[in-house]
Amino acid sequence: MEYTQLTPDFIADALGSMDIYLDSGLLALNSYENRVYRFKNDELGALVVKFYRPERWCKEQIQEEHGFLTALSQAGVRVAAPMSLQGETLFEYQGRLFALWQSVGGRQFEADNLEQLEALGEQLGRLHQVGGAFPLRHRPRLTTADYLHQSYDMLKQKAQIKAGSTAREFFGVLERLITKAEPLYRPRHELTLHCDCHVGNILWRDGPLLVDFDDCRSGPAVQDIWMMLSGSRQEQLVQLDTILAGYETVRNFSQAELALIEPLRAMRMVHHMAWLAARWQDPAFPANFPWFNTDDYWLQQTRILSDQLTALDAPPLSLTSWN
Template sequence: MNYYQLTPDVITDALASVGVYVDSGLMALNSYENRVYRFKNDEQGALVVKFYRPQRWSREQIQEEHDFLLALAEAGVRVAVPLQHESGTLCEYEGILFAVWPAVSGRQFEADNLEQLEALGEQLARLHLVGARSELKYRPQLSTDDYLRRACEVLELQAEMPVRLKGEFFPLLKRVAERATELYRPRKQLTLHCDCHASNILWRDGPWLLDFDDCRRGPAVQDLWMMLSGSRQEQLVQLDTLLAGYETVREFDAAELALIEPLRAMRMVNYMAWLAARWSDPAFPANFPWFNTEDYWQQQIKVLTEQLQSLEAPPLSLTSWN
């Protein structure tokens, strides 16, 4: 089966192979790494099927994601759990792995809503209670080796930028990567969502956490810092609100605040490398037409310069806020 040409017939045949039938409404959802479709089944209502990109995660690594979701749901964390079939939660059709979920409906999470932000903090703490006792045998840890060293190698080999910008971009990239690597020293690691931003959260009587495709082990602050934006003062207000909810359930180690800017640098560099590595996938030029343009790389030089300054600045401090 051609992963890049999943036709409606192929999708419905794959679902039928595990006894799930598309009765109406087959619709592609915004997902670039995997292929995700929503549909309606007369008996089970709205469902979502995810076809996993080949050679990204192994069967064992995907199963660890599913097992983590099952453990979270059992502990009362608001997550969608993949449906069980005769073969388990992970299915295969003509060499492509896939899974089916009940669709989660709700409103977009409002990151600037302090009430919702506090509720998210409480929910993330419950997730981390489970994550602290959930080992991952097959998935990699959140590390500078993957997110910086290998990402830099991908950019050097695959980024398409004018020669005149390379002399400025790559030395700057190297300085950011080296400084972030020096500063990233997590003391404790647990199993995380790891990609916790507003687009992966829905609000329905509380926050629902979606898309655990990137879950792995890392420091707890990784699931918090992407909710922080704006000026330093605004970030302190947001952080204080998140932790007001978080610490009703689990203690937060304030020393991890020093990891925020290294983690931000890691995500920034890894995102650029992800786009470069996936550029041969037809979905990427169609959805990211601004990537690999001269304006894009000039903007990244500015962003990396600002990030280097942030890496050199004192980290956020709850002490100074309180």
């Protein structure tokens, strides 16, 4: 398995290769894709070390993410950037790639707090201002080929759905969703994004602090905004208006991108299911997602995808008509 080598002794030796030594035990932090641990070092204080999942990103792709984080931090954007030691942010020990961060704390971001939403909007505007001038050469774009078609193939190969009516209904709805969503996703402009901007990746420390850029890709600006919207259409319009009030103090937002929200939601749904299926042999996944791969789960997903088909037919959010 990907992480059987990652024993406490191995981690201590990897850190020791950088002349960083454990002065406390290792505390495992929530992370499914990578393995992340908090520890204390007498000289540097509380640190976090992340060991990257093998073969997910190549070295150049991780370094590109780190370069983007460094550029954001230097521009004053509130992000958790990796530590630089002797001019490097990515390290390797016996074939395992890892990086270090200063440990940061904070309160959970409150997505229903309009003051916090507006402050987040400003930071996203600053992030996208940097992202527009930071093209990615190694990381992939946010595309339907990846999020829909490759995810479909992964589900066909890996999803444990019993043959019969459940499988037929699920894949039938999924195929219709892909057919409908794909032509609706036509971004006119792309820039470098966080790409996984949800409440779990935001801390509040006298302002929003964005963490975990592991999924960083290029795509439309609205990708970093739509996951903050929830509730009724009216509630989403209030949230969107609040976010953009902060965002547009920094840069303009194209209202045309609001038409991409429901296709992006569909893409995330399909991609998330495929991600779980692809990682199911990792013991961390059955332990943390015990409801996945059950008959009830696939029946529920069939209903959710059917609802999303309806959402794709609805008029997109529009602040112009609301105001």
